[in-house]
Amino acid sequence: MASTKIVLCIVFFLVAYSHSQDLPAGEEALGTKKYEQYESPTVCKSCHDNFYEQWKQAMMSQAYTHHWDEIEYFKLAVPHAEKDEKVAGVKAGCNGCHAPMAFMAGIVPPPKPEENTRANESVACDICHTIIGFKGDIPHNFNYISNPGRTKYGPKPGLSSPHHDTEYNEFITQSEFCGTCHNEMSPYGVWVKATQLEWKEGPYAKEGVPCHQCHMPKAKGKNAKMAKEDIVAQHLFHGAHDPGKLASAIELRMNPLEREVPYDGVVSLNVQLFSAKPGHKFPTGSVEDRIVWLHVTATDAEGKSYHLPVDKKSFAGEEYTIASDVLAYQDMGIALNDPNFPGVQRDGVPIGDRIFRMPYFDPQGRMTIQQWNTKSFGVDYRIGPRETKIETFTWQLPDDIALGKVHFTAELNYSKLVKPVADFLKVPAEESETILINKTNTWVEVYD
Numbered sequence: 001m002a003s004t005k006i007v008l009c010i011v012f013f014l015v016a017y018s019h020s021q022d023l024p025a026g027e028e029a030l031g032t033k034k035y036e037q038y039e040s041p042t043v044c045k046s047c048h049d050n051f052y053e054q055w056k057q058a059m060m061s062q063a064y065t066h067h068w069d070e071i072e073y074f075k076l077a078v079p080h081a082e083k084d085e086k087v088a089g090v091k092a093g094c095n096g097c098h099a100p101m102a103f104m105a106g107i108v109p110p111p112k113p114e115e116n117t118r119a120n121e122s123v124a125c126d127i128c129h130t131i132i133g134f135k136g137d138i139p140h141n142f143n144y145i146s147n148p149g150r151t152k153y154g155p156k157p158g159l160s161s162p163h164h165d166t167e168y169n170e171f172i173t174q175s176e177f178c179g180t181c182h183n184e185m186s187p188y189g190v191w192v193k194a195t196q197l198e199w200k201e202g203p204y205a206k207e208g209v210p211c212h213q214c215h216m217p218k219a220k221g222k223n224a225k226m227a228k229e230d231i232v233a234q235h236l237f238h239g240a241h242d243p244g245k246l247a248s249a250i251e252l253r254m255n256p257l258e259r260e261v262p263y264d265g266v267v268s269l270n271v272q273l274f275s276a277k278p279g280h281k282f283p284t285g286s287v288e289d290r291i292v293w294l295h296v297t298a299t300d301a302e303g304k305s306y307h308l309p310v311d312k313k314s315f316a317g318e319e320y321t322i323a324s325d326v327l328a329y330q331d332m333g334i335a336l337n338d339p340n341f342p343g344v345q346r347d348g349v350p351i352g353d354r355i356f357r358m359p360y361f362d363p364q365g366r367m368t369i370q371q372w373n374t375k376s377f378g379v380d381y382r383i384g385p386r387e388t389k390i391e392t393f394t395w396q397l398p399d400d401i402a403l404g405k406v407h408f409t410a411e412l413n414y415s416k417l418v419k420p421v422a423d424f425l426k427v428p429a430e431e432s433e434t435i436l437i438n439k440t441n442t443w444v445e446v447y448d
C-alpha cells in the first residue's frame with residue numbers, strides 16, 4: 001500500500017513538474033494567455049479587503065499608471081524601440097514587469113492609462129498568486145511561470161476559501177520570486193537592475209532574511225475577512241516612494257580631527273555613512289534615475305555660511321561621483337527625433353557634493369537614464385548593505401572667518417529622479433523633490 005502511494009506521488013510530481021516546465025516564461029510568454037484567465041483585484045477585495053487597500057497604496061498597483069512610468073514608456077521607450085532594432089524587444093518587455101496581464105494577453109503597447117483598460121491593474125494579486133516558479137538559472141526579466149486558474153498559490157498549506165483553491169508554494173516565500181521582476185538584463189547583456197543579486201551577495205541572504213521581512217513584514221491579523229487570526233504578511237511593498245522607508249536608511253555621523261583650530265588654520269572633517277536599513281545597495285533598483293548626495297556646510301560665529309566640497313579620493317571614474325556642471329543623457333534625443341540633442345545637466349545638485357551612484361552608459365559611452373539603452377557602467381560608488389563609507393572634507397578657513405564656534409552640518413539627500421531630467425520631460429515635481437535621508441552636526445572652535 002505504502003509503496004503504491006509513493007509511486008503515485010512520484011508520478012503526480014513528475015506530471016505536475018513536466019506540466020510546469022511546459023508553461024512559457026519570459027519573452028516566450030508574450031500573448032500566450034487571455035485577460036479573462038486572470039481575476040481582477042477588485043474580486044479579491046471582497047474578502048481580502050485589508051491587503052487590497054495596502055496594495056492599492058503601494059507602487060505595485062501603479063506600475064503601469066504612475067506618471068513617470070507612462071512618460072518613460074510612451075515618450076522614450078516605445079519610440080526608441082521602433083527605431084532601433086537592438087532594443088525593439090522592450091516595447092513588449094517593459095510590460096512583462098509593469099503590466100504583466102497585458103503582456104500575457106499580447107496587447108503591446110497597451111492602451112494609455114487614461115483609457116482605463118485592464119493594463120492599469122499593473123502588478124495585480126492574481127499575477128503574483130498564480131506564479132509557480134521561474135525558468136532558467138537566475139530570476140530576471142519576468143521569467144516567472146504564470147499558471148492562472150482556480151488555484152491561488154500562497155505561503156501556507158491547508159487554507160480553505162469559498163472562492164478559490166489554495167496551495168502552498170515555497171517559491172512565493174523566497175527572494176528569487178521577487179528577483180523575477182527586480183533583476184533586469186538590458187538588450188546589451190548587462191544587469192541594469194540587480195536588487196535580488198545585490199541582496200544575495202550581502203549579509204541578509206547569509207542570515208536567511210528574505211526581501212519579504214523588510215517589505216512585507218508579518219504581524220498579527222487576518223488575511224481574509226472570514227479567516228481566523230494569524231500572523232500574516234502585510235502587503236506594503238514600501239520603497240523609494242515612502243519617505244518613512246527612506247528615512248535614516250543611512251546613518252550619518254561627523255567629527256573634526258582637531259576640535260580647536262587657529263584662525264588661519266585648516267579644518268579636517270570625517271563623515272561616516274553606515275547603511276543600517278537596506279538589504280541591498282543604496283540606491284538600488286532604478287539606479288539610473290536615483291541620485292543620493294552628501295552636502296556639508298559651515299556657519300561661523302557671526303552666522304556667515306560656507307559650502308564645503310568633498311575631498312577627492314582619486315579612484316578611477318570618480319568624476320561621476322562629484323557633482324559638476326556638465327551635460328549628459330544625450331541619448332534621449334533618439335526617441336525625441338533630435339539627433340543633435342545636447343543633453344541636460346547631469347546632476348542638478350550643488351557642485352562639489354559627493355554623489356553615491358553607479359553611472360549607466362549608452363553604447364556611445366554617454367551617461368543615460370534609459371536602462372534599456374545601457375551597454376556598460378562606470379564606478380559603483382553606492383553604499384552596500386551594512387557597509388560604512390567615510391568621506392573627508394579639508395577646509396582652509398577663509399580670511400574673514402569670525403572667531404569662536406564654527407558649526408558644521410552634513411545632510412544626505414535623495415531624489416527619485418535626477419531633477420534636470422524630470423524638468424525636461426515634465427515629470428511631476430514630486431518625482432524629483434529632495435528627500436532628506438539623514439542629517440548630523442559637529443563644531444570646531446576657531447582661536448586667535
Ligand code: HEC
Nearest residue numbers: 039044047125129152154155156159160161163166224227
Ligand atoms: C469569497 C472570499 C474570497 C475571495 C473573493 C478571494 N479569497 Fe483568497 N482566501 C479566502 C479565504 C477565506 C482564505 C483562507 C484564509 C485563512 O484561512 O487564513 C483565502 C486565502 C488566500 C490565499 C492564501 C493561500 C496561502 O497558501 O496562504 C491567497 C494567496 C489568496 N487567498 C489569494 C486570493 C486572490 C489572488 C484572490 C482574487 C483573485 C482571492 N484570494 C479572492 C477568501 C477569498
Ligand code: HEC
Nearest residue numbers: 175178182196199210211214239240245249277278279285
Ligand atoms: C534588511 C531589510 C531589507 C531587505 C532584506 C530588503 N530590502 Fe529593499 N529596501 C529596504 C530599505 C530600508 C529600503 C529603502 C532605502 C533604499 O532605497 O534602499 C529599500 C528599498 C527597496 C526598493 C526601492 C528602491 C528604489 O530606489 O526604488 C526596492 C525595489 C526594494 N527595496 C526591493 C527589495 C527586494 C526585491 C529585496 C530582496 C531581494 C529587498 N528589497 C530586500 C530594506 C530591505
Ligand code: HEC
Nearest residue numbers: 044048051052055123124125128155172212223231232233
Ligand atoms: C508582488 C507580488 C504580490 C502581489 C501583487 C500580491 N501578493 Fe499576496 N503575497 C505575496 C507574497 C510574496 C506573499 C507571502 C509573504 C510571506 O509569506 O512572506 C503573499 C501572501 C498573501 C496572502 C497570505 C498572507 C499570510 O501571511 O497568510 C494572501 C491572502 C494574499 N497574499 C493575498 C493577496 C491579495 C488579495 C492581493 C491583491 C490585493 C495580493 N496578495 C497581492 C505576493 C504578492
Ligand code: HEC
Nearest residue numbers: 059063069097098123177178181211215237238239240241
Ligand atoms: C511581476 C513583477 C514583480 C514581482 C514578482 C515583484 N515586484 Fe516589486 N515591483 C514591480 C514593479 C514593476 C515595480 C515598480 C512600480 C513602479 O514604480 O512603477 C515594483 C515596485 C516595488 C517596490 C516599491 C519601490 C518604490 O519605488 O517605492 C518594492 C519595495 C517592491 N517592488 C518589492 C518587491 C518584493 C519584496 C517582491 C517579492 C515579495 C516583489 N517586489 C515582487 C514588479 C514586481
Ligand code: HEC
Nearest residue numbers: 068069072073077090094097141142181182184285286372
Ligand atoms: C525585469 C522587470 C522590469 C522590466 C523589464 C522593466 N522594468 Fe521598470 N521597473 C521594474 C521594477 C522592479 C522597478 C522598481 C525598482 C525601484 O523601485 O527601484 C521599476 C521601475 C521603473 C521606473 C521608475 C518608477 C518610479 O516611480 O520611480 C520606470 C519609469 C520604469 N521602471 C520604466 C520602465 C520602462 C520604460 C521599461 C521598458 C524599457 C521597464 N521599466 C522595464 C521592473 C522592470
